[in-house]
Amino acid sequence: MQRDVTMPQLGMAQDAGKIVSWLKAPGDAVAKGDALFEVETDKATMEVEAQAAGFLTGVSASEGEDVPVGAVIARISDSAEDDTPAQTAAAPAAEAPADDLPDGHSVTMPQLGMAQDTGLLVGWLKSPGDAVAATDVLFEVETDKSTMEVEAGRDGYLAATLAQAGEEVPVGGPVAVISEAAPANPVARSVAKAAAAPAAEPVPTRPQPTPEPSRTAQPAAPQPAGGRILASPKARRLALEQGLDLARLAKAGYPQPYHVRDLDTLRSLPAAASAAEVGTASRRLVAEVPEDGLPGFTAWAAGAHGLSDADAILAALAACSMPVPGPVAVERQGQTKTYALPAGRGLSDAMETDDAPALILRDLRGSRLTSVEMGGEATPALTLTPKGDGLTLTLECAPSEMDAADAIQLLSDFAGRVEQPLRHLL
Known part of the structure; x- marks a missing residue:
């Protein structure tokens, strides 16, 4: 089975990336997680890992070449003998198709992770025909690992969705x-209709304000594919901070996507379980890391970059591992500090905050405790306890605070970052 290797998107405004160097040669055997090549954009240089095991074949881009985001540049095949060049994917059209769509710049679905093939559109924050600035948020998108807002990227008018x-x-x-000019006939389509390219569906040049959707519970409300809950990033963050389970709104039949205003409705729902029941039904996940990479990493960060606050580094690593990043409180030696890491920023940008934490990180590496169950x-x-040269990581949470998939993802990602911090900087 072949798997395409594509140019990733490292930023919302990125159209292409430059291949700095190939770290594997055509025909080389690769394991999942091996670094294949280095890519450079205006803001970062990073290694791109293999998403499957096999042999690197069909390399169609050279070092120093600028490659459009999403273009296929190689394959991972079952055999090293497969030397057919990968068919280079065309760059996403900078201009809209010349069929019945308005002329203008095409906004594409961003790639938020190396293994991401699609993104779920949570909701639009602008309507067709609206004037937009480059920094205005157009829509919210969700993948398996994150939810984020996508900006327009340029000034103009939203000519088509x-x-x-x-x-x-x-x-x-x-x-x-x-589009640069106000569209005479703004267009609104679904993915299926856009793919089939039927006649455009014009909407009024000056769309009327969308009426507030009814938040009355509906029986047997349809659920998105895969059981996902559609909600804005802010609603997710606040629900996580306040221990609210958005799935209860879906089960009660309230229409999605959910926004901050829906949290009041969620709070008014009858309690699903008593506090004692929640405590008894706590999730407890444990992971072991064979080698603690934090001491060496914090020493390097202090010497090379002047990052002397080890707690801030630890909090930033945890925030990067959270499905919905939020403030992290680090408890160490009887003291607690809470840090926030702005979305899309590096470890050096973590700063202290008075906001309520979305995650408590207990660092017990200096204690004699080897296991916790609170x-x-x-x-x-999330608690760190020593185990030989490595660590035991224990995550405890109530089901209403974090679903099973998010809990597993958080612990898995954090374990990787603790063991090899340098590899997970980006």
């Missing part, structure tokens, strides 16, 4: 069109 809330859009696929608490807690 090519997907609806709840639809999956392929990475690099068109989502919207930004039960359900008001906030998810």
